[in-house]
Amino acid sequence: MKTKKEKIETVDLGAEERIKQAATRLFAKNGFAGTRTRDIAQEAGINLALLNYYFRSKEKLFDLVMLEAMQDFMRSIASIVNNKDMSLEVKLENLVQNYFQLFLVQPDLPLFVMNELRTNPKRLESHLGIKKVIVGSHFFEQIKKRTPKKVNPFQFLMNTMALTVFPFLAAPMLKIIGDMDESAYLQILEERKKKIPQWILAQLLTAKS
Amino acid sequence: MKTKKEKIETVDLGAEERIKQAATRLFAKNGFAGTRTRDIAQEAGINLALLNYYFRSKEKLFDLVMLEAMQDFMRSIASIVNNKDMSLEVKLENLVQNYFQLFLVQPDLPLFVMNELRTNPKRLESHLGIKKVIVGSHFFEQIKKRTPKKVNPFQFLMNTMALTVFPFLAAPMLKIIGDMDESAYLQILEERKKKIPQWILAQLLTAKS
DNA sequence: AGAAATTTTAATCAAATGATTAAAATCATT
DNA sequence: AATGATTTTAATCATTTGATTAAAATTTCT
Numbered sequence A, B: 001m002k003t004k005k006e007k008i009e010t011v012d013l014g015a016e017e018r019i020k021q022a023a024t025r026l027f028a029k030n031g032f033a034g035t036r037t038r039d040i041a042q043e044a045g046i047n048l049a050l051l052n053y054y055f056r057s058k059e060k061l062f063d064l065v066m067l068e069a070m071q072d073f074m075r076s077i078a079s080i081v082n083n084k085d086m087s088l089e090v091k092l093e094n095l096v097q098n099y100f101q102l103f104l105v106q107p108d109l110p111l112f113v114m115n116e117l118r119t120n121p122k123r124l125e126s127h128l129g130i131k132k133v134i135v136g137s138h139f140f141e142q143i144k145k146r147t148p149k150k151v152n153p154f155q156f157l158m159n160t161m162a163l164t165v166f167p168f169l170a171a172p173m174l175k176i177i178g179d180m181d182e183s184a185y186l187q188i189l190e191e192r193k194k195k196i197p198q199w200i201l202a203q204l205l206t207a208k209s
Numbered sequence C: 001a002g003a004a005a006t007t008t009t010a011a012t013c014a015a016a017t018g019a020t021t022a023a024a025a026t027c028a029t030t
Numbered sequence D: 001a002a003t004g005a006t007t008t009t010a011a012t013c014a015t016t017t018g019a020t021t022a023a024a025a026t027t028t029c030t
Helices: A017-031 A036-046 A048-055 A060-083 A087-103 A109-119 A120-128 A130-135 A137-144 A154-169 A171-177 A180-207 B015-030 B035-046 B048-055 B058-081 B086-103 B107-117 B120-127 B132-136 B138-146 B151-171 B169-179 B180-207
Strands: none
Touching: A017 A036, A017 A048, A017 A060, A017 A109, A017 B015, A036 A048, A048 A060, A048 A171, A048 B180, A060 A087, A060 A109, A060 A130, A060 A137, A087 A109, A087 A137, A087 A154, A109 A154, A109 B138, A109 B169, A120 B048, A120 B169, A120 B180, A154 A171, A154 A180, A154 B015, A154 B180, A171 A180, A171 B107, A171 B120, A171 B151, B015 B048, B015 B058, B015 B107, B035 B086, B048 B058, B058 B086, B058 B107, B058 B120, B058 B132, B058 B138, B086 B107, B086 B151, B086 B180, B107 B120, B107 B151, B132 B151, B132 B169, B138 B151
16 A cells, blocks of 8 residues: 555665656756656656656656745745844845755756746746745845835845846856856855845945935 | 849848747747747748758757857947946946847847756857956956955956846746736836946945955 | 555557658749 | 749658556565
């Protein structure tokens, strides 16, 4: 029945889980259309038919993998963003660090999500309550209080995300432009991790009109 | 021979040009793998075989279209970035306006370019002299002069691009998060067009350590 | 161990897709 | 109009690719 085997967890994750992980990697790297089910099967070390046995179709597998990736992401920021015992300063630091931690491990994730949202914007709206997660958050209220009049506080939210996410989205280009290798670029990212909260706060203070 | 017909330029661009334009649109929208040659042919209003007659293969067509898109883009910013009679302030304004103008017409372009560069970073390096265009530019020298010591001036370049490009890359997501329709989002973008140069300059002044 | 359920595989199908070919249509030059 | 070059089309091919099927292997339960 549903007792499962539970072998050595670290090595043998079971076929189903291995397929999901392989799919996540490949979809993120090559997109939906650019990923063949055979590639997923090979990367997972299983037979092609097994993929359809577990997930019915490529599209269903994609939807599932996408949903879980987004949920993980949302959960991770929701807990920070809605903490009412954290100052805006600390919250900014935590948010940025959280982004960096996630994207350093999965560098393809942000571009993958952006792509999926462009081709299928409905999914974000329906599958996740992202609207309330951000704009209805304590974090957003804190920004509002600090934002000078006549400037839409949403701008500062955009700036925070832009400064944080863009260096990952555009990493290949930026490395070339700056003539940097991987380690040099990582150093730049480390510097940003500290500076971004300062930059954002400086904007909140110095913005005029 | 090579006299060509030159009918009414506005309506009939000729098959070759129509294919290129259709390909640009569709590749940008759906990526390489997600675009079928049949779709390009249909969008261009020509027979499928004609595509291969003019461009030999889907991949050749893609390479060509990609190259021209990037060259157009590079040309447009190179002229601004290397103008030695422009203050940093004015240059920032012009750069941002140039980005906005381009991306408002072709909203899919930035994501398309990011994608292509992730899957094929070599192309940027070989096909375009992007390295010198940016880092060797007069603009970059101006930033260097203004950057406080101990902060890598490249960070400010990244910030400029991030604040400018990200709102286009992430437009679908941001519209949902902010619960905005197209026109409301365009208004936000207009506000940014004015504010981004101010924000960048504020960073240059207020950055400490 | 033996029966039943579950998991995995090899073989194959059908549709989609990039590409080619040979013929037809159009255009340019005489 | 006739000729030759160029452009466009319809029909078709070969491969790729998502999916299915029926059988084999493995696990679970008695």
